[in-house]
Amino acid sequence: MAQKTEAxxxxxxxxxxxxxxxxxxxxxxxxETLKICFQCGSCTSSCPTARFSDSYRPRTILRLAxxxxxxxxxxxxxxxxxxxxxxxxxRCPQDVKVASVLRVLRNLAxxxxxxxxxxxxxxxxxxxxxxxxxIPELRQKKRETxxxxxxxxxxxxxxxxxxxxxxxxxxxxxxxxx
Amino acid sequence: MTSYALFLGCTIPxxxxxxxxxxxxxxxxxxxxxxxxxxMTCCAPPPVQSIDLETSLAVAAYNIxxxxxxxxxxxxxxxxxxxxxxxxxxxxxxxxQLKAKINRILSEAGKEFLGSKEVKHLLQVLVDDVxxxxxxxxxxxPLSNLKVAAFYGCHVLRPSELLKFDDPExxxxxxxxxxxxxxxxVEYRNKLKCCGGLLRGFSDDLALDLAREKLAxxxxxxxxxxxxLCPFCFxxxxxxxxxxxxKLNETFDMPVFHYSELLSLALGIDxxxxxxxxxxxxxDKIISKIS
Numbered sequence: 001m002a003q004k005t006e007a008x009x010x011x012x013x014x015x016x017x018x019x020x021x022x023x024x025x026x027x028x029x030x031x032e033t034l035k036i037c038f039q040c041g042s043c044t045s046s047c048p049t050a051r052f053s054d055s056y057r058p059r060t061i062l063r064l065a066x067x068x069x070x071x072x073x074x075x076x077x078x079x080x081x082x083x084x085x086x087x088x089x090x091r092c093p094q095d096v097k098v099a100s101v102l103r104v105l106r107n108l109a110x111x112x113x114x115x116x117x118x119x120x121x122x123x124x125x126x127x128x129x130x131x132x133x134x135i136p137e138l139r140q141k142k143r144e145t146x147x148x149x150x151x152x153x154x155x156x157x158x159x160x161x162x163x164x165x166x167x168x169x170x171x172x173x174x175x176x177x178x
Numbered sequence: 179m180t181s182y183a184l185f186l187g188c189t190i191p192x193x194x195x196x197x198x199x200x201x202x203x204x205x206x207x208x209x210x211x212x213x214x215x216x217x218m219t220c221c222a223p224p225p226v227q228s229i230d231l232e233t234s235l236a237v238a239a240y241n242i243x244x245x246x247x248x249x250x251x252x253x254x255x256x257x258x259x260x261x262x263x264x265x266x267x268x269x270x271x272x273x274x275q276l277k278a279k280i281n282r283i284l285s286e287a288g289k290e291f292l293g294s295k296e297v298k299h300l301l302q303v304l305v306d307d308v309x310x311x312x313x314x315x316x317x318x319x320p321l322s323n324l325k326v327a328a329f330y331g332c333h334v335l336r337p338s339e340l341l342k343f344d345d346p347e348x349x350x351x352x353x354x355x356x357x358x359x360x361x362x363x364v365e366y367r368n369k370l371k372c373c374g375g376l377l378r379g380f381s382d383d384l385a386l387d388l389a390r391e392k393l394a395x396x397x398x399x400x401x402x403x404x405x406x407l408c409p410f411c412f413x414x415x416x417x418x419x420x421x422x423x424x425k426l427n428e429t430f431d432m433p434v435f436h437y438s439e440l441l442s443l444a445l446g447i448d449x450x451x452x453x454x455x456x457x458x459x460x461x462d463k464i465i466s467k468i469s
Contacts (some may be wrong), residue, residue: 005205005446009206021222027233027282027379028231029273029276037298040443044258048371048372048374048388049372049377049384049388051371052384052387052388053381053384056394059346062313072215079379080228080380081232081372081377083332083370083372083375083376083377083388084224084227084332084333084376085332085333085336085372086332086336086337086338087332087336087372088339089339090336090337090338090339090346096319097337099337102232103224103227103228103231106228106229107228107230107231110228110229110230115229116378116380118380119225119229120226120229122225122226123225123229124225126220126222126226126237127340128220129221130219130220131187131188131222131271131272132186132222132225132226133188133189133192134222135188135191135192136192138193139191139192139193140191142193142195143191143195146199146453147199147451148195148198148199148202149214151186151191152214152215152217152218153216153217154217154218154219154220155216155217155218155219155240156219156366158217158287158288159219159220159237159287162233162236162240162283162284162287163233163237163287165283165287166230166232166233166236166237167230167232168226168229168230168232168235168237169379170235171229171230171233172229178219
């Protein structure tokens with residue numbers, strides 16, 4: 001019988017772990033609950049996205065965050081497949097605020113310049129129109145014909161100022177330039 | 179008369195006159211006054227929270243400040259707005275340190291968050307301020323032949339610790355409201371799972387998988403139509419049917435209504451006044467069934 005030989009795999013490198021990463025997460029609002037996750041998997045089994053996606057597993061992301069394997073989390077588009085349904089947070093037996101920990105991770109990804117385009121678009125819309133989704137002008141004109149009162153104007157100047165001060169503008173604009 | 183500051187958000191004025199019209203007309207009939215405040219802005223929904231939490235809290239709180247200045251509680255029609263504003267309201271009321279930080283930002287825009295007002299969804303106002311009994315007495319055209327599948331979506335129910343809308347695992351507000359109109363509420367599988375709305379534009383295939391499941395299960399349960407309470411769920415399930423037809427070659431023909439539309443019809447408001455042409459899936463067969 002012919003012996004089947006396989007070529008040795010090349011470039012097998014261990015994943016880099018950053019022991020300080022979990023502290024970065026834990027200092028943000030609700031991020032501190034990351035440390036009490038004991039990996040039961042209630043989050044993944046309750047997750048509406050995980051039922052249809054091959055890649056999105058909240059439990060895995062939390063474990064990667066605890067271990068500090070940031071290169072597997074922050075650049076990955078998978079991180080953005082959360083629908084923010086909060087079922088994971090509601091059902092976690094350890095009271096880990098799973099959805100909020102995932103939000104913290106996305107906030108960190110944004111700071112590293114890893115924001116998917118559609119999210120930048122939504123946030124930039126607030127600058128331009130005061131709202132995340134644009135309200136077409138035609139719609140505003142049509143309101144009267146169906147018997148709706150005119151739409152009150154959004155407060156643009158002040159909201160711009162708010163975004164500047166809260167730091168959001170920096171995050172949106174620096175990404176737009178890329 | 180009970181008055182609320184109406185927080186409309188963006189999706190309803192952008193594409194759902196049917197939701198706004200039916201809510202305004204029904205609430206006016208039931209003696210709830212809606213006040214349109216100037217200078218409202220974005221509710222800072224989950225996609226904005228994903229960019230930066232403090233920015234989203236400041237933007238959401240700005241709207242609550244406007245309601246505080248007008249001495250009115252807020253009413254939302256959109257579940258997304260309800261969630262964002264309620265999370266900001268509850269978080270800032272509970273966390274003095276964070277409140278002080280956000281107030282430093284708000285002060286530059288001439289505002290201060292006090293935490294003196296409530297944020298309510300339309301359905302809560304119907305239950306708390308009108309009441310099921312009174313509502314039942316006002317029904318002039320009971321929807322007796324109609325089997326309705328209640329669809330809550332996510333953002334009124336969870337995070338339940340902050341939203342306190344209903345039991346997140348066994349809610350009953352919407353079913354009770356449906357039955358109050360004389361219709362029958364039908365049960366179906368995976369009723370409380372997400373509509374996929376927030377994945378639209380980012381992962382369309384997954385979004386349609388999630389929406390398809392609801393349409394298949396409500397069809398199997400023999401529902402005549404679905405009742406929603408959120409403009410995102412409405413888009414996912416209504417416009418979603420056209421996309422499912424073209425992408426997956428599957429036809430459901432399941433009309434989707436906002437609860438406020440069913441309510442308006444039961445209160446005797448003429449369907450012609452409700453901008454039903456905003457629906458992608460035709461509503462004719464339901465209208466003829468109840469008139």
